[in-house]
Amino acid sequence: GANTYTGTTLNAGTITVSDGGSLGATTGPLVINSLAPDDGSAVVLNINGSVSTGSLSGTIGTPYRGVNTATINIAANKTLTVNQATDDAYSGLIAGAGKIVKSGTGALTLSGVNTYSGGTTLTQGTLNVDRLNNNSAAGLSNLGNSGPITVTGGTLRYTGGGTVTSDRFMLTSGTPAIEITRNTAALTITSQFGAATITKTGAGTLTLGGNVYYTGNFGEISVAVNQGTMVLASTVTDPAFMDTVANVVDVQPGAILRLGSTGNNVGRQVRPENSFHMSGGTYDLNANATTFGPQIDGSGWILSGSTGAAVLGVYPSANKTFSGNIVDGNGTVGVRLANRIGNNTYASLPAATWTLSGTNTYGGTTVLDAGTLAAGSTTALSPNSAYAVTATLALAGHANTIGSLTGSGTVNLGGATLTIGNDNASPAAFSGAITSSAGGRLVKVGTGTLTLTGSGSTYDGGTTVNGGTLLANNATSSTGTGSVVVNAGGTLGGSGVIAGDVMLAGGTIMAGTPAATGTLTTRGTHTWANGTYAWRINDATGTAGGSSGWDLLRFSGLDVSAIADTFTIKVSGTPARSSNSSSGNPPFKRSAFIMNSKPTSSPPMSWLSCTALPDAALSMYCFGCL
Template identity: 30%
Template sequence: QVVKSGDKTLTLSGSNIYTGGTTISGGTLVASNVEALGSGDVTDNATLEMNTGGDFANNIGGTGSVVKSGDKTLTLSGSNTYTGGTLISDGTLVASNVEALGTGDVTDNAVLELNTGGDFTNAISGSGQVVKSGDEMLTLSGANSYTGGTTISGGTLVATNVEALGSGDVTDNATLELNTGGTFDNVISGSGQVVKSGDDALTLSGNNSYTGGTLISGGTLVASNVDALGSGDVTDNATLEMNTGGDFDNAISGSGQVVKSGDETLTLSGANSYTGGTTISGGTLVANNVEALGTGDVTNNATLELNTGGDFDNAISGSGQVVKSGDKTLTLSGANSYSGATTISGGTLIATHVNALGTGAIDNRASLLLDASGQFTVTDLTTESGGNTEIGAGSTLQATTLTQKSDSTLTINLNSNTVDPVIHAASQVSLAGTLDITGVGDVLDSDPASTDDLDTFTLIASDKTIAGDFEKLTVAGMDADLADFITVDGRIDDTGKQYELTTALTWYADRDDAVTDAHGTFNLTNADGSFAVNTVLENVDATLDPDSVTGWDGISLIKQGAGTLILNAENTYTGGTTISGGTLVATNVDALGSGDVTDDATLELNTGGTFDNAISGSGQVVKSGDKMLTLSGANSYSGGTLISDGTLVASNVEALGTGDVTNDAVLELNTGGDFDNAISGSGQVVKSGDGTLTLSGSNTYRGGTTISGGTLLASNVEALGTGDVTDNAVLELNTGGDFDNAISGSGQVVKSGDETLTLSGSNTYTGGTLISGGTLVATNVEAL
């Protein structure tokens, strides 16, 4: 055994091998060699100074202190019990055992590295740094005051005291677990994760930049700085409280809730998926992503601002207000019960549930659409100047007050389910601005044999006298005076408490004793407007007033203006249809009666069946909708054909007029003859029927060609576009050049004409090849 006594300082520098142990009873024993103290235990009742590097495995007991000096790295690996504390004055002291530093306090003025797991309860002070290394979990539970910062390079460092990591910055490149409450204002950086565990409420107030994400497994994690949670995703399985303002774009998932507190404005911009709901207890929470608030319910006791578009179906309750901002269209579809006001400051807010707008007052400064079957109930509805409030077909409104300010618009959609009154105000109605009526064509003269007077609707009813009046009446966005295809009269009735609308279709004006003479011209001047007619339009020539100044024959229809006219009924008028402007949409194959069509604008056929009316003119024909429509007439229109959906069948080679065809769906040619219209687009061409059809254009369509019957003759090497050919009948190639479309199917290929044609594709057709003229070159062994 070696005993150091006396109050002086003794240095041992040799590589000693004695085994009996070392006792320090006085002064200071300095080991400048890691082997200086042999291999036995050390009883330190004074001061042991280790001015060396390496691994010191001897156990250290006693009442004395241990000092680490020098710039080297020393590892203490023993289970030490000394009680006098540890001083790190230079270099690095590594503890590879949680008991390596005994039970006393640690003064760290250099680097303390803890490469171990377990619970480290020694208090740490000083100007130095603490490093957590290794893959184990280490817990610091002391109220530490060291100032040099903390680095986590491996494993997990758990702080069960808010002061456990001292006052310096934390570099977290592994896992930092905070199982404590209080305010943690140390700045956290690094690539690692932060975990909040335990039941307490912990506040992160630093401007943190860590990137490994945040996990909240228990209690409440309060972020009092918008950057407190770094830049990684947040998994919230307990409570995340945001007591801050700014833009928080970290993605939030998990089963927990999010709480917005404080009086600042916080924006959530991520597509979040957390399910525990959202509580707004103070300030303003702005969602500029429709998924920003996850999937749970929202308890709003302050301000919720929705600056986004899409469908927001989270249920909203509470005493707070809801603000719709931004220029997008947002749909509220939940059964909401919030009692605060609703403000629409930008874009469009659509309510598709009768309770979507809660029970409070509504201040509409932009666009609001009530679009649910049933009654909306609110306190007050005010439409400000420049705003538009629209009542959807089948919707009604019960309000305490209704206020339409100057330059505002109230739009009411009528249909067969319209209930009188559309709006009821128990206290006060104040009118100004514009009343716009849509859907009139859905309810006018639904029975063409009727001889009833004009249709009358009660749009607004008040328990008190209505103040003011609308300054303008429009139909589908057009001035009612210009919409001469209907007669419309809106006015406050004799009681002063109801606003009524009377309407009639001018087509039947003479029969209905309207003040306007009957005529068949639909002039829609608003390019963005549309007018749908469900009424059956039949010949009325027998009932026309002979003194009418319109000169209408009572059997023909004229579409004028840049807007869209939609005919939905099975009409029987016989005098033909003229389209001189805008778009005429037929949603029934009989919508245009039995006469010819002169199309000098756009005819859209959104229907199926056989359309045999002859079509002429300079306009375009559009096939829309997913049905199959057959054009059988010898048509001469020149504006081209667009197939946007479904199947368009031409059973006459002249059915598509003389213009180009843009085919983005299916074009079926069930005819023979020479079809020289150019065909482009992404769609498919089908040749059906028994005849021989010649395609002579230089076509660019990409969807492929199918021959299901007869013969398809290509007199141009580009006639079949760029897609594959499925030949289950006869493909005749009367052309020259290089034909590289792949050919499959059970049909035959015929080479005719005197030119030289090259087949270069790897073809699989099985019906054989006939060369009746010219030269057929195969540059692929599978070409024939």
């Protein structure tokens, strides 16, 4: 019948609740004790109808002889709903083909080796277990041998140890939380997922596996990692659809969100139109080479905990700032901004800006194919990364250093200085535009070569060559509108145009490259203090500036008044000797060195003295001449 009493305590014998019956008020406690002191006794509750009760608890004592047992038998297709308002434990057996539903804000601890098979549902509060069986095989489990484990709310707390893999979980809706208390424990869930927000707590490891489909399953879940480690280890069933997680709600300090299977290059992304937030935790790329998702905001660490190359792929769909640090870890990490991966194109998403404001030291390549990557600090751009820019790189007022620069995009200096060449590499040319109207500067360092071929460079703060080689190879000045200073250790060359003045302060200037002749034109004035003019000649009877002739350096004026001692002209090439060539090795055509000056030049530029040396260097002691 519809009983209304307010609690049930069973200390001996058997109670059977028939279909339509009840155990009193649904808020009343159910206590099942088996405490026989001498001979063991069996206490049994048979539930043949769906029953709701308040808190479930019970104590099983140890008799002098025999065994005390407490059993709840739930009939097939019937449910025992426990509205747990307090924190209690039940150590007896739960058997039968029915199911358990745990609700209420309290914590229920089940410690018996239960065999019921109708499934378990947690909607509220906490359900504590220390035993889970592997998959659906019979074994030692607090939640029965079979049947789904559905969590739509509350916290399922696993206090056991070891490694367990379960295909019984249903995390398809709501806000389930999984807590794994021991740092040595690991739970892998390989079953069903849906539009749920899963929160991981506790020191242990939770792995989310199973298959990924475009809709449903993994592609709809959101995750939050408050403690311990969560691993996303899905398997993609169709590479055309690669969404794995709808949102990353948060990764808290000390927590780790890790991608599964090292080197698994598909199905590793968060849906690009959604969110990825970190509050000081760690995102471990785990050597996965395709890890696309939205811009990450917040703080924390991004790295690869495994050896090998990983790529952090970002869809720039909204303006976000990440103040954390991107580092290599045990592997190598690269960064890519793009609007396409695999068969998925997100061209309709806005071209937004991702701002980095931490200290980034990763060594992989930075590829900018979409949107804008902006610096929010002076250590935002990794000095160890090669930057391939076909979209936009912006300093946003922060001076930065990068490894090298290629591509055809835009580098916006603003009023800051970009230092290039820290990786000592000599990559392909940068054909894009370097812009600034606020005094932005370019500095070349390292031992490699930076080649600029773009026509749209307008930066006005000047260029300094401190190391390696800078080749200006565009007819409209790829070095902007400012002056170029070449210090000791640096070389300025190319076959293009330099709009500003050139100051040679201990470095080297040349036309073309060390291996090929060319013509370098400067619209401004050259001021040579100390340094070297590297002059290449291929054929004394050839054409100035041509491939079959010799280097040609053009400028509107030359000031050599600051030369304190010796200025060196270094000659390279092996031309045939001609009748008007000087002696030396290699010989050179004296007329090729004559600087033509306007008739009004004062004083006129002319030779004072030239001496051919065996090492093919010419030392010149002069003023107002070349």
